[in-house]
Amino acid sequence: MLRALDIRDILIIDHLELAFQPGLNVLTGETGAGKSILLDSLGFVLGWRGRAELVRQGADQGEVMAEFDLPEGHPARDVLQEAGLPAGDELILRRVNSRDGRKTAWVNDRRCSGEVLRRLSETLVELHGQHDDRGLLDPKGHRALLDAYGRLEPLKTKARSTWRGVAEARKALETATAALDEVRAEEEFLRHAVSELDALDPQPGEEEALDTRRRLMQQAERIREDIARAQAALGQEGAEGSAGDALRWLEGVADRAEGQLDDAIAALGRAMVELDDAAQGVARCLEGLSFNPLDLEEAEERLFAIRAMARKHGVAADDLGEFATELRGKLAALDQGDADLKALEAALSAAQAAYDAAAGALSAARSEAAGELDRAVSEELAPLRMERAVFSTQVEPSDPGPEGRDTVTFTVATNPGAPSGPLNKIASGGELSRFLLALKVCLTGTDSGLTMIFDEIDRGVGGATADAVGRRLAQLAEDGQVLVVTHSPQVAARGAHHWRVEKKVTGEQTLSTVTPLPTSERVDEIARMLSGDRITEEARAAAQALMAG
Numbered sequence: 001m002l003r004a005l006d007i008r009d010i011l012i013i014d015h016l017e018l019a020f021q022p023g024l025n026v027l028t029g030e031t032g033a034g035k036s037i038l039l040d041s042l043g044f045v046l047g048w049r050g051r052a053e054l055v056r057q058g059a060d061q062g063e064v065m066a067e068f069d070l071p072e073g074h075p076a077r078d079v080l081q082e083a084g085l086p087a088g089d090e091l092i093l094r095r096v097n098s099r100d101g102r103k104t105a106w107v108n109d110r111r112c113s114g115e116v117l118r119r120l121s122e123t124l125v126e127l128h129g130q131h132d133d134r135g136l137l138d139p140k141g142h143r144a145l146l147d148a149y150g151r152l153e154p155l156k157t158k159a160r161s162t163w164r165g166v167a168e169a170r171k172a173l174e175t176a177t178a179a180l181d182e183v184r185a186e187e188e189f190l191r192h193a194v195s196e197l198d199a200l201d202p203q204p205g206e207e208e209a210l211d212t213r214r215r216l217m218q219q220a221e222r223i224r225e226d227i228a229r230a231q232a233a234l235g236q237e238g239a240e241g242s243a244g245d246a247l248r249w250l251e252g253v254a255d256r257a258e259g260q261l262d263d264a265i266a267a268l269g270r271a272m273v274e275l276d277d278a279a280q281g282v283a284r285c286l287e288g289l290s291f292n293p294l295d296l297e298e299a300e301e302r303l304f305a306i307r308a309m310a311r312k313h314g315v316a317a318d319d320l321g322e323f324a325t326e327l328r329g330k331l332a333a334l335d336q337g338d339a340d341l342k343a344l345e346a347a348l349s350a351a352q353a354a355y356d357a358a359a360g361a362l363s364a365a366r367s368e369a370a371g372e373l374d375r376a377v378s379e380e381l382a383p384l385r386m387e388r389a390v391f392s393t394q395v396e397p398s399d400p401g402p403e404g405r406d407t408v409t410f411t412v413a414t415n416p417g418a419p420s421g422p423l424n425k426i427a428s429g430g431e432l433s434r435f436l437l438a439l440k441v442c443l444t445g446t447d448s449g450l451t452m453i454f455d456e457i458d459r460g461v462g463g464a465t466a467d468a469v470g471r472r473l474a475q476l477a478e479d480g481q482v483l484v485v486t487h488s489p490q491v492a493a494r495g496a497h498h499w500r501v502e503k504k505v506t507g508e509q510t511l512s513t514v515t516p517l518p519t520s521e522r523v524d525e526i527a528r529m530l531s532g533d534r535i536t537e538e539a540r541a542a543a544q545a546l547m548a549g
Contacts, residue, residue, distance in 0.1 A: 001020075001022060001068060001069045001451055001480070001481045002020050002042075002066060002067075002068055002124075002125070002451045002481060002483070003019065003020060003067045003068060003069055004017070004018065004019050004020065004065075004066070004067040005017075005018045005020070005038070005041070005042060005045075005064070005065075005066050005067075006018075006063075006064070006065040006066075007038075007041045007063075007064050008062065008063045008064075009055060009056040009059035009061065009062040009063065010037065010040070010041050010044070010054050010055070010056060010062040010063075010064060010097075011034075011037050011040070011054060011056060011062075011512075012034060012037065012056065012503065012510050012511055012512045013034065013037060013041070013056065013511065013512050014056065014511055016512075016513070016514050018038075018499065018514055018516075019516075020481065020483065020497070021481075021496065021497045022477075022480070022481050022496075023474075023477045023478070023481065023482070023496035023497065024473055024474050024476075024477035024482050024484065024494060024495045024496045024497070025477075025481070025482065025483045025484070025495065025496070025497045025498075025499070026483075026484045026486055026491065026492045026494075026495030026497070026498050026499070027483070027484070027485050027486070027498075027499045027500075027501055027514070028486060028487070028492050028498070028499075028500055028501070028525055028529060029500055029501030029502055029503075030502075030503070031487075032503060033501045033502050033503045033512060034501050034502075034503055034512030034514075035485045035501045036455075036485075037512055038485075038501070038514065039127070039453065039455060039485065040054070041054075041064045042064070042066065042125070042453075043127075044064050044095060044097065045064040045065065045066045045093050045094070045095045045105075045117070046066070046093070046117055046118070046120070046121035046124065046125060047095070047105065047114040047115070047116075047117025047118040047120075047121055048118065048121065054097045055097055055098070055099050059099075060098070060099055061096050061097060061098045061099060062096070062097045063094065063095070063096045063097075064094070064095055065092065065093065065094040065095075066092070066093045066094075067090065067091070067092050067093075068090070068091040068092075068093070068124055068451075069089065069090065069091075070087065070088065070089055070090060070091045071089070074123065075123040076091060076120055076123040076124060079116070079119050079120050079123060080107070080108075080120070083107075083112065083116045083119075085107050085108060085110050085112060085116070086108045086110065087108075088108070091107070091108065091120075091124075092106075092107070092108055092109070093105070093106070093107055093117065093120070094106045095117070105117050107120070123450070124450065124451060125450065125451045125452075125453060126450045126451070126452050126453065127453045127455065128436055128437075128440060128452065128453065128454050128455070128457055136410070136423070136436050136439055136440065137423055137436075139409050139410075139422065142393075142408045142409055142410050143366075143403070143406065143407065143408035145408075145443055146366060146369055146370060146373060146393060146395075146408045147366070147369075147403075148443070149369055149372075149373050149442070149443055150365060150366065150368070150369025150372070150373075152362065152365050152366065152369065155358070155361055155362040155365050156362060156403050156404070158358045158361070158362075159355070159358045159359050159362050159402065159403055159404050160402045160403065161358075162351065162354045162355035162357075162358045162359075163355055163400075163401070163402040164402070165351040165354060165355065166348070166351045166352055166354075166355045168351075169344070169347045169348040169350075169351040169352075170348055170351075172344055172347070172348075173341070173344040173345060173347075173348050176337075176340055176341060176344050177341060179333075180333070180334065180337040180340075180341065183330050183331075183333060183334045183337070184334065184337075186330075187331075187334060190327050190330055190331050190334070191331065193313070193324075193327055194324060194327050194328055194331060196309065197309070197320065197323070197324035197327070198324070200305060200306065200309055200320075202306050202309065202317065202320040202321055203321065204318050204321060205318065206306065206317075207303065207306050207307065207310075207317040207318065210299055210302055210303040210306070211303060213299050214296065214299045214300055214303055216289075217295065217296040217299065218296070220289040223289070224286065224289050227282060227285055227286055227289070228286065230282055231279065231282045231283060231286060234275060234278055234279040234282060235279060239275055240272070240275045240276065240279060243268060243271055243272055243275060244272065246268060247265065247268045247269065247272065250264060250265050250268065251265060306320070355400070359400065359404045359405050362403075362404040362406070363395065363397075363404060363405065363406050366395045366404070366406055366408065367395050370393035370394075370395050370408070371393075373393050373442060374391055374392055374393055376442040377391040377435075377438050377439055377442050378390075378391060380437075380438035380439075380441050380442060380472070381434070381435075381438050383468045383471070383472065384434040384437065384438060384465060384468045384469060384472065385434075385464065385465040385468060386414075386431065386434055386435075386438075388414075388415055388416055389412060389413065389414050389415070389431070389435070390412065390413040390416065390420065391410070391411075391412050391435065391438070391439070392410075392411050392412070392413070392420055393408060393409075393410055393411075394407075394408065394409045394410075394411055395407075395408055396409075409422065410422075410423055410439065411423070411426075412426050412431075412435055413426070414426060414431055423435055423436070433457045433458055433459060433461060433469070434461065434465070434469065436457060437454075437457060437469060437472050437473065437476075438472070440452070440476065441472055441475065441476050444476055444480070450480070451480075451481045451482075451483065452476065452477075452480070452481070452482045452483070453482075453483045453484075453485075454473065454482065454483070454484045454485070454486075455485050456485055456486060456487065457469070457484070457486075458470075458484075458486050458487070458488040458490075458491045459487070461488070462488065462490075463490075466488045466489075466490035466491060467490040467546075467549075469488070469490070469491055470488070470490045470491035470492075470493060470494035471494060473491060473494060474494040474495075474496075477496070487529065488529070489526045489529035489530045489543065489546060490546060492522075492525070492526050492529060493526055493543070493546035493547045493549070495522075497516070498516070498517045498522045498525065499514050499515065499516050499517065500514070500515050500517055500521075500525050501513070501514050502514075502515065522543075522547065523540055523543045523544055523547070524540070524543075526543035526546060526547065527539035527540045527542070527543040530542055530543060
């Protein structure tokens, strides 16, 4: 609820402090007195887009501050939390417009953007008027209004959930189909490549082993002769034989050398063992260098085949086995692909069926809620002297979406047999005002803590009809807060709180003022609205009768 509005240096307002109350608040005054400036100022602090130049002539900046009550559970608290702004039982908005056009906003003394203000405003204030193309006159919002009236959020949640399920199932099928098409496009290559790799069967480390063996065989003839000479030098005809002779000779005289040959004999024994090891190693090497010339050719052929395969596929030779496994996996996916696609198609069909059921249930509930809303609005139109008018909520099929597959449009026919059409196309100014009021009375149960503002919604009506409008506005304000800018004395008489807006010229300066009216002054203001500038006793009596009625 709007508690206070403080306006400084905005257009023709130098400083106004207004304290609003629960119930029906009415603002009256002559045309041009500045009533629209109050709404402009409130719209400015709420971040609405309006006039570009708001700063009063001669002032450096204009400023508007609005104070709202914010009870527990108020939807504005969610907006504040999401924006990282402090929230309490009181919400204070302040916005400044400098002379150079810069605008700065604060929420509870914390800087914020105009976008945050606009999001807050959607939870705080709702404006209705003949020229308001948002809210009730905007067909784009009619479905949401009907859903709120019918309390259809659980069904909408189900529709959104199943719609996401359809989207996810369709995406999974499309992804799998694209992947399968990609594999099918290279199926011939895959099968040929896997066949080649399976036939070659390269092993990790094989390339290095083949290269080493090939180089060894290439050098074998060059080194074999020297190795054979070394074998001869180490054998019985060489070092091993000489060392053996020397050992026998020394052992034959060792007992007569008084121990002086013991160390030499031991050393020769060790040398004999080492010579034997060396001879065996050389013999093994010679044996390894003995190969069939075809072995070299076979090693080279396989080595070159492995390297050619690696170059062909752009991978390292040691990675050919892993690459072959990857290709086999693609082939397996290809072979399994049709079965997988059938499973994904079945999942999509199931998801679509779930959405169809949810959307169907939502459509049926909307049709039922539409009938209830039509009956409720018709009951409201009778007291507003429009008992012959027909209000109809049209629920028609549309493209499927996350909130179902319906379009909702509020239509009216002002007289029986007359063609129906959109609210703002068919109804005249006075009729439109009453349609909007009747509709708002029926929908008010769906609002949560909104301050409703009606800007001259009673224009074009008078007499008993204006009185009916005033009564319905008062009914709408019983459990909330309604602000009405009006020229109708019948509506003003129903107000619980009354302000008069006046424009005064002092010297060369024109200023707008707003004065709260006690009961006695309310009588004179309503009398003025009835009779004009000259207030008669008869007008006062009529005003008192209106207020008493």
